[in-house]
Every structure is written in structure tokens, then in C-alpha cells.
Amino acid sequence: MHASYYHKAHACIMVFDVQRKITYKNLSTWYTELREFRPEIPCIVVANKIDADIKMTQKSFSFARKFSLPLYFVSAADGTNVVKLFSDAIRLAVSYKQNSRDFMDEVLQELENISLEQEEEDMLHKERRGRVESPSPS
Known part of the structure; x- marks a missing residue:
């Protein structure tokens, strides 16, 4: 991605597809790049498409734990946890902007x-x- 994508960002939502392992593997690259341009903004990790395999909510994803990032299990298709995710992301972004x-x-x-x-x-x-x-x- 280009640095302009991060310009003035106050929060980040990193989403991976629980059905596509490569998207999970890409999180490290994305996170490293994010921190290069925006070292302090709050970041949330999202496991998407849990509607396709509810057992994924029982898995422990080490990436979020390794960086002490909140992990949300969501389904964009059926709306599970989507409102909560965005509400929390907005709250974190506003807090960050006010206290940066x-x-x-x-x-x-x-x-x-x-x-x-x-x-x-x-x-x-x-x-x-x-x-x-x-x-x-x-």
C-alpha cells in the first residue's frame, strides 16, 4: 500500500478471511507497514466470515495476542459483531485523536x-x- 492510505488515520481495522489462510499470513506484513507510517494508532484485528465456519470462533489466533491487539470475530454477511466492531473502532479513533x-x-x-x-x-x-x-x- 501507499503511505497516503495511512495519512491522518486515527485507527486501523485489519481484516482477514477465516477461509483464506493467506489473508491471515499477510497480517504481519500489513501491520509492519502500518507501524512504519502510523506507529501509535489503535489497531483492531478482525476474523471475518465466521458465518461460514462458526468453529473458527474457538480458535486462538496468535497474531492478535502477539501484538496485544483486540480480536473480533465477525460476519459481514449476516452482521455478527459488525456494529460493535465499528463502534469500538470509532471510540478508539476519537480517543486517540484527542490524546495523541x-x-x-x-x-x-x-x-x-x-x-x-x-x-x-x-x-x-x-x-x-x-x-x-x-x-x-x-
Whole structure:
């Protein structure tokens, strides 16, 4: 993936398909890449398609345990745990955004503030020029 996919992310949901082992094996690569660009954001691991094999919910997946990440068993097809997953991810993201001590987040916030200040200055200049350039009614 490209670094822009992680730009301004405040949480990550990493999903693997319980029926496709390769997706589980890819988690390590994805996680390493994520941490390169966003070292501090909260991350959730999701085992999807449990509707196809409910016995998968009894399995222990070492990846989530190894990195102390929450693991959700979901079914996008029948909706099992989907709302809970997204509610928890949103809660984690909001908390992270409000309390971030990540250097890159601080830099990005400063850049946004500079952009907003510049936009405000530009608007004021345009307004002033508009008043000066407008002919006064006689």
C-alpha cells in the first residue's frame, strides 16, 4: 500500500478471511507497514466470515495476542459483531485523536493550522481589495 492510505488515520481495522489462510499470513506484513507510517494508532484485528465456519470462533489466533491487539470475530454477511466492531473502532479513533502524542500528528495539526490561518488572511485581503476597488456610488 501507499503511505497516503495511512495519512491522518486515527485507527486501523485489519481484516482477514477465516477461509483464506493467506489473508491471515499477510497480517504481519500489513501491520509492519502500518507501524512504519502510523506507529501509535489503535489497531483492531478482525476474523471475518465466521458465518461460514462458526468453529473458527474457538480458535486462538496468535497474531492478535502477539501484538496485544483486540480480536473480533465477525460476519459481514449476516452482521455478527459488525456494529460493535465499528463502534469500538470509532471510540478508539476519537480517543486517540484527542490524546495523541504522536509527533507526526502534531506536525500535521500545525500544518492544518497554518493552512487555515493563510486562508483567513487571503479572505481578509480579498475583502479589503474588493472594498477599495469598488467604485463608490455618486
